[in-house]
Amino acid sequence: MTNPHITEPRIPDKPYPGNSRAGKPHPGNPQPDNPHAGNHTILNADSLVKSYKEGEKERMVLDHLSLSVAQDDMVVLLGRSGSGKSTLLNLLSGIDRPDKGSVTISGHNITRLDEKQRTLFRRAHIGFVFQSFNLIPTLTVLENIMLPMELNGFGDRRKHDAARNYLDEVGLLDRSDTYPDRLSGGEQQRVAIARAVAHEPRLILADEPTGNLDYKTGSHVTGIFHQLAKKTGSTVIIATHDQNMRRFADHIYLFNEGTIHSAGDMSEQADA
């Protein structure tokens, strides 16, 4: 999965008013397609189909997958390597488009937006945590956390205060001027979590956030992530094969044959 903060071009646009949840029409904050969509559902993925060509053959990765996520929930998607976890997160974030089906976030059908609109929407409303942390090595810890806020047009004072606040929340305020390569894996992931949360996006997507951490560090980092998400009221979707994540989840889904099933329905097949 690419890091939007690294790879996406800075689109010259008038300063975007942060993540205002009651924002005005804007490429990154269009009017909801369905303003009366259920108050408690933040994300709705409807019958997503995604396949890749392999020579002559077509390989179906997601086969009419549907998912509905309630506001403030922490959802864990468990699945084997190759089951389609990253593919799904790429569709939910609008990095990639489904062959069929749609993704609606807070009443906005992002599948209908063009690439520039999706980029702006993602930047304002979605935070990411990656397996490989994806911190920018030439920026200090504090500057890394400020970057998404800078891209969203936050003022200097606001982004500085928020970055320090969230760095404190993850227990690393004393490392704010350090460069990422001086930090341990667990510390880097805590910085990445602070970065994902600091602009207070509606939705945080995490792709194998503990994949590069040992069990103990992974549990510690997940605990911090969970606490912070509950505190800020963010909705979190984590894709992982780390069964340890189960205890933090409000809902668990298991990948099976291109679609997902609630763990409640699939407990006997929980072999992710």
Ligand SMILES: Nc1ncnc2c1ncn2[C@@H]1O[C@H](COP(=O)(O)OP(=O)(O)OP(=O)(O)O)[C@@H](O)[C@H]1O
């Ligand atoms: N751009 C692509 N082109 C062709 N095939 C792809 C592409 N992206 C993913 N795939 C295939 O889709 C399937 C699902 O990949 P995906 O990366 O979503 O799995 P995953 O569940 O995230 O696995 P892992 O746990 O190893 O990260 C794999 O078989 C992969 O080879």
Ligand SMILES: [Mg+2]
């Ligand atoms: Mg993956």
